[in-house]
Amino acid sequence: MTGTVTGAPSDADGRRTLGRRGRAWGRVSCGVVLAVPAALLVVRLTGLDAGTPLAVPMVLFPYATVLGVLVWGVLVAVPALRSRWAVAVVTALVLAHVVLLAPRFLPERRQVPPGSVELRVASINVEGGSADPRALVDLVRTERIDVLAVEQMPSRGVDALDKAGIGALMPYQELHPEYDSSIYSRHPLSHAGPTQGDTAWPQTTAEIAVGGRSVRFVAVHTYYPLGDAKRWTRDMTALASMARSGGPDTVFLGDFNASLDHTPMRGLLAAGLTDTHAELGHGWARTWPVGHALVPPLIQLDHVLHGPGLAGVSVGERTVPDTDHRAVVAVLALLPAQGRAT
Incomplete structure (x- = not known):
């Protein structure tokens, strides 16, 4: 009786095994990475970020789109x-993201009549x-700002700005350091005070x-x-209520702690406001955080929103030393009644 000699696996067999394992790990890795844009797409479409901790990762929606691509x-x-099937699924996922993001990169073609009155705000x-x-x-002077909104400024900040000469440029002031936000203006103010x-x-x-x-x-x-997603959502809902009763010549500007991908922010815009960055096609502005050597600005929390009585002419961000937010500077034009958006 003769025995059968079993030879060692060939190099080709080994390569095929490694190839199968490599493909498997590669596909698993792609699936893990795709879980991020897929999950954020579900949140974006369903509004699950409103009042929940899901609002925090929602600021990464544009980055998730890049991952998908x-x-x-x-x-x-x-x-x-x-x-x-894999290419088809990923293509559908990426297209869904692009459809949601594209409007903020496409400037609106609104005609601003020559000679329209303009307001420079920050x-x-x-x-x-x-x-x-x-x-x-210096920013107020250089940019010739008409109205400046300042957030998170205590009394010592008011005193510091006063000593720096803000009063010579903006003598009209509605200051509420006890309530966190203040308004400086070149023009006289009326009907001023804290909201209710x-x-x-x-x-x-x-x-x-x-x-x-x-x-x-x-x-x-x-x-x-x-800190409190429900409290933040109530704040945004209250702002939407103010916007609906504010009329066409209204400007909301400041730190909303929200991006354009948040459901409460979209609700605020639906109340009759336009985001100036999106209106002008600046869809991926980043205002926070700044002042960190290793971390560039990543997300936009600061916005200038306006009613249909105005139109954006220009918008941009400016860095002021020693704060973690970039300033937003915008030029808004007053539209005649027949030129207003509906």
Whole structure:
């Protein structure tokens, strides 16, 4: 009786085994990465971020879109990972993200009549009064700001700005350091004071007369979703209520602690406001955090929103030393009645 000699596995067999394992790990890795954009898409479509801790990761929605695009590129470029169903699923996921994000990158073609009255406005969170007051005054002077909203500014911050010379540029002031937000203006203020809505603390509001109209400003600083998502959502709901009763010549500007992908922010915009960044096609502005050597600004929490009586002409961000938020500077034009958005 003769025995059968079993040979050792060939190199080709080993390569095939490693290849199968590599493909399996590659597909699993792609699936794990895709879980992020898929989960955030579900939250975005269902509004599950309103009043829940899901509001925190929702600020990463644009980055999740980038992840989806990268995975799609890997699947298309690497034959070993490619399959029709995988490419189809990832393509659908990426397209859903793009459809949701695209409007903020497409500027609205609104006609601003020549000679329209313009207002130069700015907002900045000064991080408890730590922002460099001289730099902020220089910003007001250089940008020729008409109305400045300041958030998170205590009494010592008010005093510092006063010593830096803000009064010479903006002599009209509605200051409420006890309530967290204040308004400075080149123009006389009327109907000024803290709001009475259901917000964590009163917002500061004031009106200015310009171009034969009265424009209402609300300096906004909401609660933050990481601290209490339900309280933050109530703040945003209260702001939406104010917007609905504010008329077309209204500007809400400040630190909303919200991005355009948050359900409460979209509810605020649905109340009749337009985000100036999105209106002008600046869809991925980043205002927070700043002042960290290793972490660049990642997300937009600071906004200038306006009613249909105005239109955005320009918008941008400016860095002021010693605060964790970038300032937002916008130019808004007053539209004639027939030119207003409906």
